[in-house]
Amino acid sequence: AQSVTQLDSQVPVFEEAPVELRCNYSSSVSVYLFWYVQYPNQGLQLLLKYLSGSTLVKGINGFEAEFNKSQTSFHLRKPSVHISDTAEYFCAVTEGGGADGLTFGKGTHLIIQP
Amino acid sequence: DSGVTQTPKHLITATGQRVTLRCSPRSGDLSVYWYQQSLDQGLQFLIQYYNGEERAKGNILERFSAQQFPDLHSELNLSSLELGDSALYFCASSIRQGGLTGELFFGEGSRLTVL
Numbered sequence: 001a002q003s004v005t006q007l008d009s010q011v012p013v014f015e016e017a018p019v020e021l022r023c024n025y026s027s028s029v030s031v032y033l034f035w036y037v038q039y040p041n042q043g044l045q046l047l048l049k050y051l052s053g054s055t056l057v058k059g060i061n062g063f064e065a066e067f068n069k070s071q072t073s074f075h076l077r078k079p080s081v082h083i084s085d086t087a088e089y090f091c092a093v094t095e096g097g098g099a100d101g102l103t104f105g106k107g108t109h110l111i112i113q114p
Numbered sequence: 115d116s117g118v119t120q121t122p123k124h125l126i127t128a129t130g131q132r133v134t135l136r137c138s139p140r141s142g143d144l145s146v147y148w149y150q151q152s153l154d155q156g157l158q159f160l161i162q163y164y165n166g167e168e169r170a171k172g173n174i175l176e177r178f179s180a181q182q183f184p185d186l187h188s189e190l191n192l193s194s195l196e197l198g199d200s201a202l203y204f205c206a207s208s209i210r211q212g213g214l215t216g217e218l219f220f221g222e223g224s225r226l227t228v229l
Contacts, residue, residue: 034217043116043204043220090157102218104149104157 002027002093006105013081014113021076021108023091031093033074034102035065038088047089050074061085086112117141120205120221128229132193135224139186139207145169146188147208147218148180152201163188195228202226 007022025031032051036044048059055067065076074091088109092102117140127133139146148160150173159172163182174180177195182188192199202225206218 036220041222043118043222044206044218045116045220046217049217102147102159104159106156 002031002095002103004091004093004103004105006089006091006108008108009106010109010111012111012113015083016080018079019077019081019085019110021089021091021110023074023076023105025072025074025091025093027072027093027095029095031095033065033067034092034094035059035063035074035076036090036092036104037061038090038107040087044090047076081110081112083112083114085110116219116221118205118207118219118221120203120224122224123222124225124227126227126229127195129195129197131195131228132191133195133226135190135192135203135205135226137188137190137205137207137221139188139205140219143207143209143219144186145208146182146186147206148174148188148190149204149206150201151204151223155201157204160190192226195226197228200226200228 003026005024013019034049035047037047038044048057050057050067058064063078088107090107091105094102119138121136144165147162150158160174161180162170166182177193180190202223204223206220208218
């Protein structure tokens with residue numbers, strides 16, 4: 001069975017500093033990986049996804065993530081954060097052939113400090 | 115705006131009661147997913163429907179049931195409610211055409227409070 005581990009429940013970062021949110025997954029088969037963002041009092045919105053091809057994936061709002069199969073990781077990065085990036089970030093995985101019930105990590109709360 | 119509509123946005127009820135949450139997917143999306151989000155359990159997949167048929171089942175309690183209607187809207191029924199059922203319930207939809215498109219579009223959720 002697939003699972004996702006987000007190693008940090010909370011990450012405080014100063015504005016304009018770089019940030020990395022960590023995500024590791026476990027699966028016995030090939031996977032598709034996603035990062036979603038949840039702003040306060042809103043639903044989840046897709047930031048980026050890895051399905052195949054280049055291991056470096058670029059998403060919205062300046063975020064990018066790198067798929068590392070040997071380390072079973074899919075860390076999310078942004079070179080310079082803004083106060084508006086304050087939100088909950090979720091890593092998710094699905095195995096093989098479809099978006100059948102994405103398995104989500106517990107989320108990382110990104111706190112931007114002025 | 116994701117195009118997924120959930121009602122009601124907020125619901126307060128008592129233990130032992132029954133509630134129905136409603137979801138209208140994005141126009142053209144055939145798949146509907148239900149998730150439960152709570153502080154201790156995080157985001158838990160409950161159930162998926164595709165074009166009216168149950169497609170996948172997750173951690174859904176026997177007290178909970180769902181269905182997808184011919185017009186593709188879906189309802190999640192929660193019965194014999196307990197305090198622990200208090201959570202944010204999300205509906206998501208996606209296109210499914212025999213292969214992965216990957217993205218789920220989420221509604222803003224229905225916040226259920228059981229007193």
